Amino acid sequence: GESVGLHLPTLSVQEGDNSIINCAYSNSASDYFIWYKQESGKGPQFIIDIRSNMDKRQGQRVTVLLNKTVKHLSLQIAATQPGDSAVYFCAGPLTGGGNKLTFGTGTQLKVEL
Amino acid sequence: DGGITQSPKYLFRKEGQNVTLSCEQNLNHDAMYWYRQDPGQGLRLIYYSQIVNDFQKGDIAEGYSVSREKKESFPLTVTSAQKNPTAFYLCASSIAPFSGTNTGELFFGEGSRLTVL
Numbered sequence: 001g002e003s004v005g006l007h008l009p010t011l012s013v014q015e016g017d018n019s020i021i022n023c024a025y026s027n028s029a030s031d032y033f034i035w036y037k038q039e040s041g042k043g044p045q046f047i048i049d050i051r052s053n054m055d056k057r058q059g060q061r062v063t064v065l066l067n068k069t070v071k072h073l074s075l076q077i078a079a080t081q082p083g084d085s086a087v088y089f090c091a092g093p094l095t096g097g098g099n100k101l102t103f104g105t106g107t108q109l110k111v112e113l
Numbered sequence: 114d115g116g117i118t119q120s121p122k123y124l125f126r127k128e129g130q131n132v133t134l135s136c137e138q139n140l141n142h143d144a145m146y147w148y149r150q151d152p153g154q155g156l157r158l159i160y161y162s163q164i165v166n167d168f169q170k171g172d173i174a175e176g177y178s179v180s181r182e183k184k185e186s187f188p189l190t191v192t193s194a195q196k197n198p199t200a201f202y203l204c205a206s207s208i209a210p211f212s213g214t215n216t217g218e219l220f221f222g223e224g225s226r227l228t229v230l
Contacts, residue, residue, distance in 0.1 A: 009153075034218060034219075041224070041226075042223055042224065043117075043119075043203050043205075043221030043222050043223050043224050044156075044203070044219075044221050045221070046218050046219075046220070049218060089155060089156070091219075100146075100158060100161060100171070101158075101219060102158075103148075103155040103156040103157075104155045105153065105154055105155045106155055
């Protein structure tokens with residue numbers, strides 16, 4: 001079946017370094033992808049999205065790259081800060097699902113001081 | 114401030130009891146969703162509603178029920194038929210299905226943690 005959000009479970013980085021969180025997906029027809037950040041005990045928060053007709057999109061301290069050839073996207077966080085510690089999910093729509101998003105297991109980002 | 118409000122934040126239930134989780138939004142969003150999250154796992158869709166008085170089952174609807182009588186409200190009932198109800202429940206809403214002018218961004222509430230004793 002379709003899947004989005006095949007992540008490595010954890011990533012540890014030093015404060016100030018750049019973080020790269022990767023995500024794989026299977027449905028080549030996905031129109032867009034969204035990255036969410038979830039802090040412990042809270043609901044996910046929108047970080048950035050990217051449409052399938054784009055390869056790259058930049059936000060404040062974050063960049064998302066989409067490689068449709070290998071069905072892979074990544075979230076890059078520049079100058080990682082302790083407040084970036086959270087679980088990060090990529091999500092994408094199910095085929096014909098409107099706004100039904102499918103999420104993976106996420107990557108736990110740990111920022112070491 | 115506009116947003117999604119879930120209540121209660123923590124809930125304890127005895128086996129065999131039904132419980133209802135509240136979800137209210139003042140974002141004027143048409144679509145609302147319920148997800149379940151288990152430790153170390155992603156979000157799984159329970160039910161969703163794209164318009165008032167209409168809703169559809171998600172991937173894990175068994176043992177749950179919902180209603181959508183008002184645009185602002187989408188309560189979830191966890192019934193005694195749900196075999197493993199202990200989990201973190203997240204409600205979300207969105208403006209409309211994906212179109213050329215918006216992606217399918219979901220706005221989430223802060224969640225309700227249900228524990229069955």
